[in-house]
Amino acid sequence: MSTPIQAGPVQEAYALGAEREQETADTEGSSSDGSGGGRRGRPQRRRPRGAPLSPMQRVGEVARWVLLLVCSALFLYPFAWLLAASLKPRGEVFDNRLIPQTWVPENYVQVFNELPLLNWLGNSILIAVLAAGLVTLSSSLVAFGFAYFRFPGRKVLFGVVLATMMLPGAVTLVPQFLIWNQLGFVGTHVPLWGANLFGSAFYIFLQRQFFLGLPKELFEAARIDGLNAWGQFWRIAFPLSIPSFVIVFLFEFQASWNNLQGALIYLNVGSAEGYTVPLGIASAMTKYDPSTGGHGDYQFVMVAALIVTLPMLILFAFGQRSFIEGLATSGRKG
Template structure:
């Protein structure tokens, strides 16, 4: 071994240390990625044609639904995207035939409460599994994940008996209150994001005097914002379109949510009813639009939450 003096400081020349230093100073090796600009014209045309074909395949049912909502009763099922007889009457009658505004309000209450409660509770449980070290943590987390294996039909009757004993059957409470205890899927999703955060951030905050709640709410949650937004969107969509729970717990039309109300409209105007299908399809368009608007508004956060696997820079 040799030593050299630089500015009065003695530095020992260690081959292993020098090799490690050179490795750190070298620029990172970039992975090979194919240049998309070099694709041949036929390949680009084929890809574009496939994307357009699949887009039309998925969009066509909704376009047909919108078209049918502007048709009179006798032309609903003529499969023409441009109506022969264009009318706005269906959008006036649907509000007169059913308390659609009340159903939308009930659904908003349920979806907001369900989405917020399950996001907060799942994030807290996921943070506990990712940050704290305790005996049996992995086994307990495995039990939480195992609950995803239980079909909803298995717990349907016991859960109904619990809410019935509490006198909540016929109210909106059973549609969202169970989310106060979190969801195994969202706990798993959020835990993976929390595990991707560097623990040194939390240790530094603890040295500065931050408690567990401050570390969770002011550091961990903001860094996992994409995952939080994805959880909110998933649960909002699931609660907005949930039909099974309203069918079980709701009795009065004044407490109906949108899916339960559409079922009532289908019974009244669809099969076995008056066959006024224009009312059913118009109500379907009105109740579907909020989900489409929500997706376009939150699309950037949604894609970011799905794609993000590490710490945001």
């Protein structure tokens, strides 16, 4: 007589799962028919209710919301004032009313006749994209080398790179100007983005910390499969480090967009059409200043200042998720 086959753990688990599925189906069927057994079906999950707040906790909650609203109003007031001033006539620009007494929406049309605003926007966008893109690529390559390559003096060299952040920017202004002047690029846009070809110490540090948080096993497996260093960076490190690339790009884009000092040094010798946005608005302030022969048409300056903030708002709106993720994860190591 043959011995019956004993069920193993796999067969027992499969049978138990089948019984549970059958019980679930029976329960759902009994709850869906009209025999009054709907309330005897699967129990409904309810969210646990929190304990009621005490009077002191309610006061604290209200105080917190009031504080947040006040801080938000303080941060939004300059933007609201700028928006209101851009819709006012010449004599009411500085009356501090958030609701204009006289609405002049024609300012948004006349500003393009008064100022070469489109040229300023185009120059600033071109320079900011080149500067941000170049510094992101160059800094990431250097950071990847410091993170995954072992060579003599690596720590000392990385310390020297970080030490350059302690140098004040004013120290290197004259040497940089002399270099660009000898190369014949003063009066062009090249000095405003050319230096970013060599990376930035802060961005190198930021992206190195992000690269150190990636699994080293991926790079070891790729190295065994014959992938070279450039392939490891482009096919592994880059796709996994997009949040760090986004945050570096946004930081540098904003820095280049608001760079008045560099434009004042290298572009002040050219025509107004070659200015960037900060230098153009500064020149418009001088143009409309009554002490220099202007008529005080500062409403056009307000319109220009409001329009040039839109690219930054749009950029941060689309890159907000990666921006926050990059800030949250750039400090990881291992």
